[in-house]
Amino acid sequence: MSKADKLGVSASFARAQPVGVSSRRAAIAEATGAPTSGVLPPSEVPIEALAHNPLNLREDLTDLDELAQSLIVRGQLQPLAVATRMAFMEAHPGQTDGLGRAPYVVIDGNRRLAAAQLAGLKTMHIHVNDALAASAADILESALIANVHRVDVAPLDQARAIQELVDVHGSQAQVAKRLGKTPAWVSQRLALLNLTPTLQEKVETGELKVEPARRIGRLPQEEQESAASESINAVNPPRQRTRPAPTVNGVNGVNAAPPAPTPVPTLAPTPRITIATDSPETIADALTAHLTPDDLKAVTELLVTRI
Numbered sequence: 001m002s003k004a005d006k007l008g009v010s011a012s013f014a015r016a017q018p019v020g021v022s023s024r025r026a027a028i029a030e031a032t033g034a035p036t037s038g039v040l041p042p043s044e045v046p047i048e049a050l051a052h053n054p055l056n057l058r059e060d061l062t063d064l065d066e067l068a069q070s071l072i073v074r075g076q077l078q079p080l081a082v083a084t085r086m087a088f089m090e091a092h093p094g095q096t097d098g099l100g101r102a103p104y105v106v107i108d109g110n111r112r113l114a115a116a117q118l119a120g121l122k123t124m125h126i127h128v129n130d131a132l133a134a135s136a137a138d139i140l141e142s143a144l145i146a147n148v149h150r151v152d153v154a155p156l157d158q159a160r161a162i163q164e165l166v167d168v169h170g171s172q173a174q175v176a177k178r179l180g181k182t183p184a185w186v187s188q189r190l191a192l193l194n195l196t197p198t199l200q201e202k203v204e205t206g207e208l209k210v211e212p213a214r215r216i217g218r219l220p221q222e223e224q225e226s227a228a229s230e231s232i233n234a235v236n237p238p239r240q241r242t243r244p245a246p247t248v249n250g251v252n253g254v255n256a257a258p259p260a261p262t263p264v265p266t267l268a269p270t271p272r273i274t275i276a277t278d279s280p281e282t283i284a285d286a287l288t289a290h291l292t293p294d295d296l297k298a299v300t301e302l303l304v305t306r307i
Contacts, residue, residue, distance in 0.1 A: 041128035043079070047121055050082065051102035052110050054095045067115035076116070079125040080109035081142075083133035091133045107132040108146040141165060145179060155210045156200060159192045166190070191217030199228050208232060215301060 082104040089096055099105060104126060106113050116124055132142045165175045166186075176186045192203060192210075194217040202208035208216075212231040216224050287296060 041084075042126070044123050044125050045104065047113075047116060047124055049103050050080065050113055050124060050126070051085070051099040051105050052113060053106050054098055055092070064111070064115045064118050067111065068119035071112070071116055071119045071121060076112070076121075076125050078109075078112075079127040080112060081107045081132060081146075082109075082126045082128055083107055083130050084128065087130035087133040104128070105133065107142050141178065154204065155189070155213075156192055156204060159189045162186060162189055163193055188214045191215070194218070194221070196221050196224055199224055202228065202232075211302065 085099065085103045085105060088099070088105040107129075113124065162175060165178070166172055169175050169178065172186045172190070173183050176183045179186070191214045192200065195203065195213060199208060199213065199216065203210060203213045208228055208231065213228075216227045216231065219227055287299065291299065
């Protein structure tokens with residue numbers, strides 16, 4: 001049995017002749033049975049021919065049951081973006097653990113691959129693009145861009161991936177440009193990495209919400225704990241303990257009258273602001289006219305986090 005057959009691909013896959021390739025690429029081709037050139041990539045392969053991307057930014061692949069059911073009922077609507085094993089090994093010689101003998105590495109679609117395995121699918125549609133695995137920066141960037149708008153990527157996982165891109169590209173401004181985001185967007189998400197380990201854990205568990213956590217991450221670490229406690233208590237205020245009324249009068253030994261109810265203070269109605277949405281300028285003028293400087297600053301910070 002040829003190496004190509006062992007990998008679950010067609011025999012023609014192994015007949016490609018390397019032409020003008022590097023000695024490293026030729027050696028990898030010999031070891032893996034992967035072609036070097038001259039073969040049209042397949043559009044559908046056995047599921048065993050696909051390996052998860054070891055550099056995928058998602059540490060947890062969530063909600064697989066629902067996606068698996070969708071694949072069973074509706075089928076695969078979008079091909080997986082993959083790179084050949086050879087291209088991946090060239091770019092990441094130290095990141096091959098877990099690839100097994102699969103000839104393709106999934107760059108975008110690791111969650112769909114996991115769901116397909118759960119659903120028992122035999123084959124998957126793919127789109128082969130070795131350019132995605134050209135370098136460590138490219139493969140991480142491709143995974144991040146593909147996931148940046150998905151809600152199931154944990155905020156801290158996203159922040160760690162962005163920091164890796166900053167390390168590669170040299171500045172937050174360059175990363176913002178490559179991601180099509182503003183520098184403020186990048187800075188806000190990186191602020192989570194400045195939190196203390198304890199507060200990062202609270203972000204992961206959901207005890208500390210992401211938006212205030214990004215603001216707190218800009219503070220010195222010695223001030224973060226008190227700011228976080230204030231934010232958490234504002235969301236979940238502690239319950240007030242009520243003292244039970246005495247049932248016996250300590251002086252004459254008879255039942256005491258129940259205490260008079262505490263009057264409930266009447267709250268003044270919350271003022272409303274009517275804003276004409278003719279233009280951003282009119283909105284800004286209305287907010288400036290009705291809010292205090294501190295409230296205006298707080299609204300500005302909240303708006304920045306939503307960019």
